[in-house]
Amino acid sequence: MFPLSIRKRLILSNIAMILIPGALLLIAEIVLGYLLFVVFNGNPQGDDLKVFVQFRFIAIALILILTNGLLTYFMSRSIINPISKLSTAAKKISEGDLEYSVQSDKKDELGELANTFETMRLKLKEADREQKRYEANRQELIASISHDLKTPLTSIKGYVKGIQDGVANTPEKLDRYMDTIYRTANDMDGLIDELFLYSKLDLKKEAFQFEKVDLYAFYADFMEELAFNLEKEQGKAILAADPKKDYMVEADREKLRRVVMNIIQNSLKYIDKKQKEIQVNLTSDTDRIVVEMRDNGSGIREEDIPYIFESFYRTDASRNSATGGSGLGLSIAAKIIQAHGGEIWAESRRGQGTSIYFTLKRMM
Numbered sequence: 001m002f003p004l005s006i007r008k009r010l011i012l013s014n015i016a017m018i019l020i021p022g023a024l025l026l027i028a029e030i031v032l033g034y035l036l037f038v039v040f041n042g043n044p045q046g047d048d049l050k051v052f053v054q055f056r057f058i059a060i061a062l063i064l065i066l067t068n069g070l071l072t073y074f075m076s077r078s079i080i081n082p083i084s085k086l087s088t089a090a091k092k093i094s095e096g097d098l099e100y101s102v103q104s105d106k107k108d109e110l111g112e113l114a115n116t117f118e119t120m121r122l123k124l125k126e127a128d129r130e131q132k133r134y135e136a137n138r139q140e141l142i143a144s145i146s147h148d149l150k151t152p153l154t155s156i157k158g159y160v161k162g163i164q165d166g167v168a169n170t171p172e173k174l175d176r177y178m179d180t181i182y183r184t185a186n187d188m189d190g191l192i193d194e195l196f197l198y199s200k201l202d203l204k205k206e207a208f209q210f211e212k213v214d215l216y217a218f219y220a221d222f223m224e225e226l227a228f229n230l231e232k233e234q235g236k237a238i239l240a241a242d243p244k245k246d247y248m249v250e251a252d253r254e255k256l257r258r259v260v261m262n263i264i265q266n267s268l269k270y271i272d273k274k275q276k277e278i279q280v281n282l283t284s285d286t287d288r289i290v291v292e293m294r295d296n297g298s299g300i301r302e303e304d305i306p307y308i309f310e311s312f313y314r315t316d317a318s319r320n321s322a323t324g325g326s327g328l329g330l331s332i333a334a335k336i337i338q339a340h341g342g343e344i345w346a347e348s349r350r351g352q353g354t355s356i357y358f359t360l361k362r363m364m
Contacts, residue, residue, distance in 0.1 A: 013075050020067045021060075028059040082110040086117055098125040144327065148191060152184045159184075194328045201335040208252040208339060212363065215247040215289055219280050222260060226278060235276035245284040249360040255336045260293070262329035263356050267295035270354075288342070289362050294355040300348040308346055309334040333358075 032055050085102055092100040098121060104114035159177045168174040200206040219239050227237035241247065267278060273296055281292040300308060309330050337344045337358045348354040 013071050016071055017068055020071075021063050024063045024067065025056075025060055028063065029056055032056060032059065079110065082106070082114055086114060089117060089121065093121060093124065098128060145195060148327070149188065152188045152191075155184050156181050194332065198328050198332055198335070201332060201339065204339075206339075208255060210250050210252055213249050213251045213253055213256065215249055215282060215291070215360070216241050216243060218253070218256070219260075219282065219291075222257070223278075223280060226264065230276055230278070233276055234274065235278075238277070238279040239282075240279060241282035242284075246362070247282055247284055247289055248363045249289055250363055251340055251360055252336075255339075259333040259336050259358070262333045263293050266329050267293070267297060267354065267356075271295055271297040273297070284362065287362055287364075288359045290357060290359050292355050292357050294353060296353045299350040299352055300346065300354050301350065302348075305346050305348060309344065330356075 032052060036052050036055075082104065089100045089102045092098075100121075101118060102114045102121070103118045104111040106114070159181050162168055163174065163177055168177045197206065219241070223237045223239040230237055264278060268276060271277075275296075277296040279292075279294045281294070283290040283292070333356075334344045337360075341361055342359040344356070344358040346354060346356050
């Protein structure tokens with residue numbers, strides 16, 4: 001059975017209001033004539049004819065009332081019921097109830113409208129869920145900021161109090177106290193800078209200066225500097241790429257350097273081996289460059305991997321771990337890569353190390 005549109009149903013209903021009464025009237029005349037003039041032997045030329053006309057008039061009225069009433073009822077029910085359901089859903093949504101479903105299996109205009117409304121409801125429900133998740137993350141962010149700022153502030157206050165109370169009673173002690181205060185204030189300044197950058201990236205208000213960047217040359221310079229620093233600790237930095245291939249991308253050079261620095265710093269904090277090793281692998285695909293930054297650290301637990309790019313997430317059980325840091329490094333890196341139209345993800349094996357991957361669009 002083919003579904004009928006409302007327009008077609010209205011046309012058929014109007015046709016039916018003409019054909020059905022006509023057919024019923026014809027049947028009624030035949031039946032009345034048969035009963036009156038055949039069964040009861042009525043006279044078609046006398047008073048019986050007047051009775052027949054009167055009965056026929058009554059039959060016409062009843063047939064018109066009955067057929068029009070039934071057709072109007074069924075047509076209105078097929079239209080009013082879905083509209084009533086949509087009206088109820090709209091009212092519930094306006095009151096904040098997003099659980100009232102109006103999905104329809106009808107193929108007419110109202111069925112399509114109901115399914116469009118249902119799609120809107122589901123999107124509103126998802127938006128509401130995202131808003132609640134965002135609000136929970138915002139509260140967690142505020143709590144994390146408060147914690148990470150309070151710790152160095154407490155330390156500074158303690159050392160200042162020590163100086164005021166005369167605990168730093170020698171020039172050496174005073175210098176040590178002042179150095180600690182300065183270093184802690186610098187850490188706070190760095191944290192505030194990262195918070196400011198994270199906030200601007202989150203609100204998409206951070207300006208980007210895109211330019212042509214040769215990733216091979218970019219990493220060659222960076223890894224040379226890193227290798228020099230790691231040699232002091234018998235470590236090494238390796239760049240693996242085919243120099244004959246094209247690694248040209250459009251990127252903000254300074255922001256890209258921030259991404260690499262954040263990933264490197266995060267890796268170095270968690271390398272628990274005597275010889276630290278950082279390896280960068282560049283792969284040139286048809287339309288993108290894939291960068292793998294791999295370390296030989298302790299690795300990340302599988303259940304932690306999906307969350308390491310979230311703000312203030314640390315795999316350490318305690319925030320006061322020796323590794324320190326703001327907990328925003330990888331989150332900032334992720335937002336910068338996403339602003340470049342790329343993707344970022346991680347793979348890790350406990351005891352063997354972690355690989356951070358990200359992609360950038362290759363210039364054609």
